[in-house]
Amino acid sequence: MTDTPTETAAEASAQAPAAPRANVAFAIEIGPLSAVVGDLPTVVAEFSLSLVALFYPMTLAKKANVVVTELVQNIVENVAEPTSDGAIKLAIDERDLVISVSNIANEEAYAKVRAKIAALGTPAEAKKLLAATIRERRPQRLKGGLGLIRLVAENRFTLSCDHKDGRLTVTARYPLEG
Amino acid sequence: MKILTYGEIMDGGASVFHSVAKVDGERLFVTFEGVIRIDNPYRFLEPYLQELDKTLPEQPVSGSVIDFAQLRFCNSNGFYVIMDIVEAVYRHVKGKVTVRRIRDDDWQQETLPILLNLDEEAIASRTDFEEVRAL
Numbered sequence: 001m002t003d004t005p006t007e008t009a010a011e012a013s014a015q016a017p018a019a020p021r022a023n024v025a026f027a028i029e030i031g032p033l034s035a036v037v038g039d040l041p042t043v044v045a046e047f048s049l050s051l052v053a054l055f056y057p058m059t060l061a062k063k064a065n066v067v068v069t070e071l072v073q074n075i076v077e078n079v080a081e082p083t084s085d086g087a088i089k090l091a092i093d094e095r096d097l098v099i100s101v102s103n104i105a106n107e108e109a110y111a112k113v114r115a116k117i118a119a120l121g122t123p124a125e126a127k128k129l130l131a132a133t134i135r136e137r138r139p140q141r142l143k144g145g146l147g148l149i150r151l152v153a154e155n156r157f158t159l160s161c162d163h164k165d166g167r168l169t170v171t172a173r174y175p176l177e178g
Numbered sequence: 179m180k181i182l183t184y185g186e187i188m189d190g191g192a193s194v195f196h197s198v199a200k201v202d203g204e205r206l207f208v209t210f211e212g213v214i215r216i217d218n219p220y221r222f223l224e225p226y227l228q229e230l231d232k233t234l235p236e237q238p239v240s241g242s243v244i245d246f247a248q249l250r251f252c253n254s255n256g257f258y259v260i261m262d263i264v265e266a267v268y269r270h271v272k273g274k275v276t277v278r279r280i281r282d283d284d285w286q287q288e289t290l291p292i293l294l295n296l297d298e299e300a301i302a303s304r305t306d307f308e309e310v311r312a313l
Contacts, residue, residue: 039189041253042215058312059282062251066285069215069253077217131292138258141220146254154288 021094021176022055031085033076033103040076040086045069048090052097060097060176063155064090067172070147071101074170077144080109097174105168110161113170116148117159126153179207182233185226185263187212187219195249197223197263199230206234206242206271208263210249214256223259227266234270241273246286247310261293274304281309 028044030036045068053061068088075086084104091098105113120126130153133145148170151157157172179202187195195212216222244267252260268275277294279286296302 039215059284063284065251069251073253073255127288127292130289131297134257134261134292138261141258143217143255146257150254150289154284156284 021092023091023093024051024055025089025091026051027087027089029085029087032083033079033086034082034084036076041069041072044072044088048099052090052092056092060092060174063157063174064097064099066155067099067151067157068101070151071099071170071172074144074147075101075103078109079103080105092176094176096176098171100169100171102167102169104166105163106166107163110163110168113148113161113168117161117170120149120152120159123152123156129153182237183226183229185223185229187214187216187222189216195219197226199234201237201239204238204240206237206239206267207245208242208267209245210260210263212249213251214249214259215251215253217255219256219259223263227259227262230263230266231270234266237271239271239273242267242271242275243278244275245278246290247278247280248313249286252285257289257293261295264294268301268304274306276306276308278308278310280312283312 030040045065048068049061049065052064068090072086072088075084081104087100087102089098089100120129126149130146130149133149137145148159151172152159155174157174159170159172161168161170163169179200182199182201184196184198186193186197193212194216195210195214197208197210199206199208201207244264277290279290281287294301294305296305
């Protein structure tokens with residue numbers, strides 16, 4: 001035992017020389033989504049948080065947590081095709097953090113998501129949209145409608161989506177600084 | 179320190195979130211701790227909101243502290259219930275409101291001001307922030 005104060009992990013990390021940025025990636029495939037009986041968004045999001053925090057600052061791990069939560073929640077809550085599987089991918093390298101979530105969806109569902117993403121604009125514009133959407137939906141406590149906006153307004157991700165072979169994929173990308 | 183009321187979210191038999199309203203001297207403290215991840219937090223927190231509406235107007239306090247420093251996560255389904263709790267404090271308790279929040283947490287820095295309704299001058303003029311490091 002010693003009386004010398006011990007530095008916290010955060011302080012030690014701040015004083016340490018910059019470590020090379022790690023490549024971290026995982027992919028999960030599950031299905032059918034209609035068979036999920038537990039809290040899938042929480043399980044995958046908390047895994048993402050813990051994994052990213054092993055290599056990167058907690059601020060980035062928290063971003064991964066939010067994005068995985070909201071995107072996985074979207075596919076679980078909006079299952080149009082009960083037999084659809086779900087695919088969740090996360091990858092970080094020295095350039096960016098990329099998270100994508102895909103499921104089977106028709107053209108109509110794709111068009112809706114594409115329109116939502118197109119309406120988000122810049123983070124500043126998305127922030128105004130977030131405030132307006134909260135004001136509009138709060139009186140009825142309407143569920144949904146905030147997740148994608150939040151990813152841009154709050155976490156400064158760039159969102160995109162595509163539709164290939166009947167699968168809708170939503171991708172969130174965050175550039176790493178420096 | 180006198181505890182007025184509290185609300186709690188249980189998940190899988192464990193407490194994952196709780197909010198406590200307490201009075202210390204002339205100040206009201208409302209704390210948030212844990213994570214809000216469930217689909218419908220009102221299922222657990224509606225009685226807490228009703229209790230806040232009942233007990234807060236009776237408190238002889240001149241200021242409040244709303245403490246988010248131990249709220250580790252809030253999904254978008256939790257936004258409205260946070261707004262309702264915060265609104266109860268502003269509506270029923272006079273004086274300054276100090277909001278303790280984590281300095282490097284995106285949600286607490288970017289979205290929380292929207293949930294506090296800081297666009298309203300009456301709210302903004304009563305609100306101060308205390309920025310803290312994550313515990």
